[in-house]
Amino acid sequence: MACNTATCQSGGCYKDTDAEQQHPINEQNPSTNGVAPSEDNNHHPSNLCLKCKTNKSIAATAAAENGGRFCVDCFRGNLFGKFRFAVTSNALISPSDNVLVAFSGGPASRVALQFVHEIQHKAQKNFDASASRDRSLPVFGVGAAFIDESAICPVSSNEFDEALEDMRLIVTNLAPPRKKFHVVPIESVYSSDCCNGRDRLKELLNAVSDVTGREDLLVHLRMLCLQKIALENGYTKLVIGSCTSRIACHILAATVKEESTGSPLAWFMPNESPALEEGKLAERWDSIAVGGDADLEELEKQMDLKAEASRFFLEGRGYSLAADIQYVDARWEIPVVLPLRDCLMQELNVLCMLDSLKTVEVFNGSRVGINGLVTSFVKLLQEENPSRECTIARTAGKLTPFHFNKIPEADDCNDHLAIQRRQKKFNLKPNESLPPESFCPICSSPLNNSFTSVSGCENGHRSPEDFIATCCTSCQFQILPSEPSALGHFCSILPQQIVDQAKDGSCGNQRWLREQIKDCLLSDSEDGT
Amino acid sequence: MEEAQMVEVVKSKEHGGRIRQCTICNQRRAALKRPKTLEQICRECFYGVFEEEIHRVIVDNQLFKPGERIAIGASDSTVLAYVMSELNRRHNYGLDLFLLSVDEGITGYRDDSLETVKRNEIQYGLPLKVVSYKDLYGWTMDEIVKMIGLKNNCTFCGVFRRQALDRGAALLKVDKLVTGHNADDIAETVLLNILRGDIARLSRCTFITTGEDGPIPRCKPFKYTYEKEIMQNLNQQLRMHTLRGWITSPLNVSIYSPNAYRGFAREFIKDLERIRPRAILDIIKSGEDFRIATSTKMPEQGTCERCGYISSQKWCKACVLLEGLNRGLPKLGIGRSRGVNGERNKDVKQCGKKNIESKQCGTLDF
Numbered sequence: 001m002a003c004n005t006a007t008c009q010s011g012g013c014y015k016d017t018d019a020e021q022q023h024p025i026n027e028q029n030p031s032t033n034g035v036a037p038s039e040d041n042n043h044h045p046s047n048l049c050l051k052c053k054t055n056k057s058i059a060a061t062a063a064a065e066n067g068g069r070f071c072v073d074c075f076r077g078n079l080f081g082k083f084r085f086a087v088t089s090n091a092l093i094s095p096s097d098n099v100l101v102a103f104s105g106g107p108a109s110r111v112a113l114q115f116v117h118e119i120q121h122k123a124q125k126n127f128d129a130s131a132s133r134d135r136s137l138p139v140f141g142v143g144a145a146f147i148d149e150s151a152i153c154p155v156s157s158n159e160f161d162e163a164l165e166d167m168r169l170i171v172t173n174l175a176p177p178r179k180k181f182h183v184v185p186i187e188s189v190y191s192s193d194c195c196n197g198r199d200r201l202k203e204l205l206n207a208v209s210d211v212t213g214r215e216d217l218l219v220h221l222r223m224l225c226l227q228k229i230a231l232e233n234g235y236t237k238l239v240i241g242s243c244t245s246r247i248a249c250h251i252l253a254a255t256v257k258e259e260s261t262g263s264p265l266a267w268f269m270p271n272e273s274p275a276l277e278e279g280k281l282a283e284r285w286d287s288i289a290v291g292g293d294a295d296l297e298e299l300e301k302q303m304d305l306k307a308e309a310s311r312f313f314l315e316g317r318g319y320s321l322a323a324d325i326q327y328v329d330a331r332w333e334i335p336v337v338l339p340l341r342d343c344l345m346q347e348l349n350v351l352c353m354l355d356s357l358k359t360v361e362v363f364n365g366s367r368v369g370i371n372g373l374v375t376s377f378v379k380l381l382q383e384e385n386p387s388r389e390c391t392i393a394r395t396a397g398k399l400t401p402f403h404f405n406k407i408p409e410a411d412d413c414n415d416h417l418a419i420q421r422r423q424k425k426f427n428l429k430p431n432e433s434l435p436p437e438s439f440c441p442i443c444s445s446p447l448n449n450s451f452t453s454v455s456g457c458e459n460g461h462r463s464p465e466d467f468i469a470t471c472c473t474s475c476q477f478q479i480l481p482s483e484p485s486a487l488g489h490f491c492s493i494l495p496q497q498i499v500d501q502a503k504d505g506s507c508g509n510q511r512w513l514r515e516q517i518k519d520c521l522l523s524d525s526e527d528g529t
Numbered sequence: 530m531e532e533a534q535m536v537e538v539v540k541s542k543e544h545g546g547r548i549r550q551c552t553i554c555n556q557r558r559a560a561l562k563r564p565k566t567l568e569q570i571c572r573e574c575f576y577g578v579f580e581e582e583i584h585r586v587i588v589d590n591q592l593f594k595p596g597e598r599i600a601i602g603a604s605d606s607t608v609l610a611y612v613m614s615e616l617n618r619r620h621n622y623g624l625d626l627f628l629l630s631v632d633e634g635i636t637g638y639r640d641d642s643l644e645t646v647k648r649n650e651i652q653y654g655l656p657l658k659v660v661s662y663k664d665l666y667g668w669t670m671d672e673i674v675k676m677i678g679l680k681n682n683c684t685f686c687g688v689f690r691r692q693a694l695d696r697g698a699a700l701l702k703v704d705k706l707v708t709g710h711n712a713d714d715i716a717e718t719v720l721l722n723i724l725r726g727d728i729a730r731l732s733r734c735t736f737i738t739t740g741e742d743g744p745i746p747r748c749k750p751f752k753y754t755y756e757k758e759i760m761q762n763l764n765q766q767l768r769m770h771t772l773r774g775w776i777t778s779p780l781n782v783s784i785y786s787p788n789a790y791r792g793f794a795r796e797f798i799k800d801l802e803r804i805r806p807r808a809i810l811d812i813i814k815s816g817e818d819f820r821i822a823t824s825t826k827m828p829e830q831g832t833c834e835r836c837g838y839i840s841s842q843k844w845c846k847a848c849v850l851l852e853g854l855n856r857g858l859p860k861l862g863i864g865r866s867r868g869v870n871g872e873r874n875k876d877v878k879q880c881g882k883k884n885i886e887s888k889q890c891g892t893l894d895f
Contacts, residue, residue: 212805255723255815256801256808318815370804377797381724384793391726398728400820448818477807 049074058350072354079351082342083115090327091407092337093237095123095137100182100235100334102226103144105167105360107352108241112340114357116142116239117174124177143180144171145229147222151187151198152205153363163362170358182229189224189495200493207490212257212369213478220443223332224497230334238336245345245378247325247338248392253374254317254324257474317474320445322399330404331444344389402437402446440472441502442479447472464491470502553578561765564757565806572765579762583750584616590737592748593705595623600698602629602747603709607649608759609751611766613707614653626653627701631693632661633686634669660697662689666851677859683789684863688846692838698745706747713756713798715749716809719816720794728821729828735816742830743839753810757802 049055055071070078087093093116101116103109123139146167150160164183171181190197201221208214230238242250323329329336340348352359367375381388437446464487468476481487491499514521549559551571559569563578570578587593603609610628617624630646643659650657663669666689673685698706715735722731733739738748751759801808828841835848844852846862853861 251723252720255719256805256812257815317811318818319820321815322820370801370808373797373800373804377793381793388724392723395723395726395728395731398821400822 051078058354075347076351076354079111079343079347080115080118083339084119086327086339086341087119090337092239092327092339093119093140095140097236098141098234099143099237099239100226100230100233101142101144101239102241103146103167103171103181104241105146105163105362106241106365107348107357107359108243108246108340108345110170110241110357110359111343111348111351112239112241113144113170113174114355115339117179120177139177142177143182143233143235145182145184145226147225148183148185149218149363151185151201152218155362160362163360166358166360170360180233182233184225184229186218186221186225188228189221189497191496204490204493207481207486207493208479209481210369210478212371213475215367215369215371216443217479221495223336223444224495227332227334228497235334238332238334240336240338241340242338243340243343243345243348244393245382245389247341247396248389249371249374249378250324251321251392251396252378253371254321256370256374257317257478317445317472319448320472321396322401323405323446325393325396326401326405328404328406330406330408331439331446335407341393404437438470439501440470440475441467441498442471442475444501445472445474464488467491467499467502561761564761564802565755565810567806575765576762579754579758580612580616583612583754584620586737586753587616587622587750590748592738592750593622593624595621596625597704598625598627598702600627600629600694600701600703600706600745601655602631602694602698602706606709606759607645607766608762609707609709610649610653610655613750614655626655627703628655628657629694629697629701629703629706630657630659631690631697632659632663633690634662634671636671658697658701660693660700662693665689665693665696666847668851668854673854676854676857681859681863683791685850688850692845692847694747695745695838703745706745708747708749709751710749711751711754711756711759712809712813713795715752715816716798716812717791717794719812720797721791724794731816731819732821735813753813755806755809 047056049057049071050069051074052071055073057069057071058075093099099116101109101113103113120140120142127137127139144167146164155163168181171179185198187197187201190200205214205217208217226238226240229235323331325341327338327341329338351357366372378389378392439446464484468480468487471480481490549569551557551559551574552568553570553574557571557573560572561575562569563575593599599613601610601613613624613626616622617626628646628650630643632643646657646659649655661669670682670686674682677685694706694708718734719731722728722734737750737752738746740746798809798812805811830839830841831843832838833840833845833848834843836845838845838847840846842849849862853859853863
């Protein structure tokens with residue numbers, strides 16, 4: 001499912017040595033790996049396409065391991081097939097949709113745009129060809145969006161204009177049907193009445209001291225920006241070009257970024273070790289030989305208290321990982337779909353090369369900190385075993401997804417769509433016996449602990465401490481500043497959407513709690529405390 | 530006098546005119562930086578937090594009950610032996626502690642360890658039992674490597690070691706086995722299982738106690754302890770001559786380990802630790818939090834037909850590997866099986882007479 005079964009040798013480490021053993025045998029016994037023996041095999045054993053067995057396979061480069069087994073047509077067909085299968089079997093795009101494709105200019109999003117165009121084009125042809133009385137289903141609309149990050153990552157205006165022109169041309173050429181191309185600066189996450197969005201954004205990112213945290217915050221802001229574009233322009237789905245390779249990196253990065261304070265780990269943090277009275281420590285060590293352990297009791301008591309207090313803290317990434325890597329992510333107002341989830345980056349690169357799909361690199365895409373380390377680690381693993389990315393993605397694919405990892409049921413009736421949106425926003429489902437999922441306002445990861453801080457959201461004033469309590473611990477650690485004064489300032493310059501999400505989330509929980517216990521409440525009036 | 534003063538001035542200038550204080554007691558001078566938290570602390574506080582954290586882990590996870598017989602499986606780990614006996618005494622766990630050592634038969638590696646183990650026995654008065662691969666299986670690791678080459682050694686050694694510990698523990702009639710797996714080990718295992726696609730192991734590998742339904746439960750009190758801190762603890766003790774005259778290999782690393790796949794994960798974690806020290810604990814926590822369906826196909830537990838050890842297949846892995854060694858088929862048991870397990874067994878049973886069988890566990894109650 002996650003990989004091309006014909007060529008993928010995934011199966012974990014166990015296959016590694018076998019694979020090595022088999023390669024020398026391949027020449028003599030090609031049937032083990034599926035290459036059909038033929039008369040002229042004696043001269044060129046692996047030159048024919050695996051699939052059609054007639055055309056010559058693409059010359060195998062060091063990277064195009066998969067491409068090397070197929071001919072051009074079969075390779076393209078195979079890749080497009082994976083895309084189309086993902087779309088149809090998960091109902092990613094329906095006829096009434098208006099689809100926005102996030103287009104960065106890179107190969108993955110270029111292929112996403114291309115493939116989405118192809119199915120739209122086909123749908124349009126069918127529509128035109130069918131008689132008017134048969135035209136029950138409309139053709140879905142497609143647009144493309146590019147996020148201009150020059151506020152953060154300056155590029156020379158010449159380069160930028162040229163790149164933009166190239167992208168505009170690409171989108172224009174993908175017609176009919178015509179597609180709109182939206183170019184939106186990232187500072188638009190701040191509302192338009194805020195005149196210094198650019199400065200505020202720079203200030204916000206500079207307030208994050210951890211490089212990894214800064215990079216991750218930017219990713220979240222990018223998504224907010226895309227959501228905004230989609231909402232303001234009447235789109236109903238957001239397509240992003242995340243491929244297997246990118247997902248594999250995300251899986252490992254998420255695994256290493258977890259942090260929880262709801263366990264004995266709480267008291268491992270610096271500056272939070274229980275402070276022992278002066279002189280007692282020395283005494284303690286002397287008394288050990290004698291057997292006096294009074295200070296140890298003190299130490300233990302303090303640790304007990306700390307562990308107790310931290311039990312209500314929230315947990316992060318390992319729990320939420322499954323949410324990010326499915327075909328559908330319907331946490332958002334506009335559901336996000338990943339039709340290229342089963343395609344490898346190198347396959348996408350090969351396709352761009354074969355079909356001369358122009359790609360544009362505008363901003364420097366190299367990653368730093370933990371993300372950069374993970375990317376180079378996965379690259380290393382992939383070189384050592386070409387099916388590694390598939391295996392990683394498949395392993396994480398076995399984690400239990402969330403209820404929002406499928407397309408929400410909606411009638412085609414537009415009235416219901418609005419109701420659906422509101423329901424999703426407040427996480428109210430009539431027959432849910434579980435507390436509604438709450439999400440971190442910054443990164444939107446689902447939170448494991450339903451008892452978030454339910455301090456007064458009615459009066460509208462939220463202290464920075466209230467805000468922190470609604471965030472996942474990963475964001476608390478790597479994004480939010482630790483100094484109280486810096487934290488207060490940080491909260492004040494966050495985009496409004498993030499602040500609102502924090503408020504809505506905890507209000508939603510409070511409402512749910514009240515709903516559960518309303519029979520036991522004595523008075524009808526709101527609890528003022 | 531003047532000279533001494535000069536030296537003083539120079540010294541204080543080196544420190545920027547300010548002597549770093551321990552961040553915990555604020556009294557003594559900081560002697561080292563804690564790998565886990567990067568705090569600057571003095572030696573005494575380092576021992577203090579190190580031991581206290583392990584005590585918390587033991588208590589919070591209810592690892593032991595008073596009166597239990599506990600085998601310390603990593604007996605060449607001086608630190609584990611020291612911590613267990615010290616905490617047992619200090620907090621009155623009431624445990625009956627033993628040392629259990631495995632001799633894999635790796636020249637140069639085990640010789641030093643066995644020396645250390647014998648000194649542990651004397652230093653802490655803990656009874657010692659040594660089980661060797663040669664006795665149990667008829668093969669030393671050196672002989673195995675000669676036969677199979679330098680790949681997949683860890684598979685053999687790991688499988689044999691696990692059984693050896695269980696058998697040794699059963700001979701000693703212990704209730705639980707304690708191993709020295711530290712935070713780095715567990716983090717590596719989590720990563721490895723993701724990389725290899727082993728969802729079943731992924732769900733189990735972060736458990737602090739495993740095998741509760743098996744022959745001998747095992748626990749890992751060092752689950753949240755960093756390898757660097759264990760090394761530092763050892764280092765500090767050596768410098769203080771607490772362990773006068775002891776031999777210690779700087780890092781207890783098998784000579785065959787550089788070729789192992791685990792090395793990839795280890796390198797990555799080392800790099801990660803440099804960027805963000807707490808990432809190691811984060812990996813463990815992620816592993817604990819993964820949403821893995823309980824209905825995920827887990828292997829069914831049975832017993833090995835040949836030796837009676839716990840096994841999900843007809844033959845336990847050790848028997849399969851041994852069979853391969855004895856028949857000159859080094860790849861037997863490595864990689865995915867081609868046919869049904871039964872098919873292989875059929876062939877084996879027909880020519881089983883010449884084999885050096887692993888000792889029957891008739892006397893051991895598995």
